[in-house]
């Protein structure tokens with residue numbers, strides 16, 4: 001079965017240009033028209049899985065990587081009728097993977113002229129659909145508050161129309177309205193805010209495992225093994241060598257290896273996926289006080305000279321906060337994952353300023369994760385230039401997790417219906 005879908009809009013412009021924002025959205029200045037796979041909105045079909053024979057149903061697809069991109073791709077390929085083998089070196093949402101850890105933000109505020117708000121809207125629908133199917137709570141719609149602190153708010157102003165067009169509810173709030181609703185936030189220097197009541201957070205590693213469980217229940221095959229990096233870029237090959245000594249042969253291959261994609265394809269990808277070290281902190285909220293937990297506070301983002309964002313205390317695990325600024329290069333296999341004292345001090349100072357009840361709060365946990373950045377922070381979704389049956393999928397660039405199901409659905413269409421990816425995702429945008 002595949003989802004009934006159609007491509008309504010085509011991207012008109014290639015990706016290029018630079019950004020005024022350093023953080024989550026360096027692609028903002030791009031002039032590409034909005035694009036995205038649109039769901040079929042004929043009465044009664046919206047959001048439902050529709051059985052549909054594809055030209056390549058029954059084909060065998062090997063998906064390498066069981067993170068947010070590969071796991072959902074494997075699941076939707078399977079639902080589209082393919083025979084699918086999913087392989088991962090360390091398992092779905094493992095602690096080295098970019099999809100590891102506890103939680104991720106899901107929201108639609110993304111600035112003007114980008115494909116991701118519509119993609120997020122579709123993803124929200126699919127997160128809902130799948131968690132209902134699995135009887136699990138993976139998406140916690142506690143709302144997302146975007147605080148506009150930078151002088152230039154063209155990013156936020158430009159987000160509003162795109163949110164409206166995508167059907168994502170939002171409220172535009174003055175500082176007075178923000179103060180009345182969330183007195184636990186010090187709003188100094190905040191000019192106004194966007195509140196998305198249907199945004200929130202997703203459980204990360206737990207969701208990756210749920211996707212694998214769903215995939216297995218629907219007849220997929222999974223193998224925990226590493227694909228050996230043996231000249232996959234060049235030459236001709238018709239099977240993959242795995243770390244357990246076996247071979248994996250398929251009709252089509254989809255590599256969703258996150259920060260490792262460039263290591264497997266040094267020529268085609270190489271440093272077009274660059275891993276950067278990102279530190280995440282979890283502070284303890286005061287005893288018996290729910291003002292800084294998901295009972296009373298939404299997910300928040302503070303767009304100032306840099307982007308800081310956080311997820312209020314949830315599931316007893318503390319108040320999460322991170323700086324989206326890209327850190328130094330990081331090796332996802334061998335990098336040590338302890339946070340720096342310097343970053344902890346900066347974050348502690350910030351948290352005490354913006355959320356006064358957390359002044360001097362103890363650090364409960366910390367993590368070092370890596371972003372897998374493409375040069376323009378747009379995803380990479382394309383066929384390998386020399387291997388027609390090899391797909392490369394990655395470049396999540398610090399914002400990919402939420403889109404997992406929408407990407408997976410899109411990939412199933414591309415691989416099985418032999419469609420071409422839209423321009424912002426193609427490798428051709430990088431030139432030779």
Ligand SMILES: Cc1cc2nc3c(=O)[nH]c(=O)nc-3n(C[C@H](O)[C@H](O)[C@H](O)COP(=O)(O)OP(=O)(O)OC[C@H]3O[C@@H](n4cnc5c(N)ncnc54)[C@H](O)[C@@H]3O)c2cc1C
Nearest residue numbers: 065067068069089098099105227258369396399400401402
């Ligand atoms: C700190 C942090 C915060 C983030 N916050 C958000 C957020 O709030 N919202 C959001 O939407 N996104 C967020 N992101 C981004 C998002 O998490 C990533 O874009 C997304 O998880 C990438 O998924 P992936 O499947 O491409 O990569 P990964 O999760 O890294 O998956 C790749 C998989 O491939 C496997 N693999 C690699 N090489 C091989 C091999 N040779 N053989 C077999 N298997 C292999 C690995 O084991 C791994 O499981 C954040 C990321 C980080 C690090």
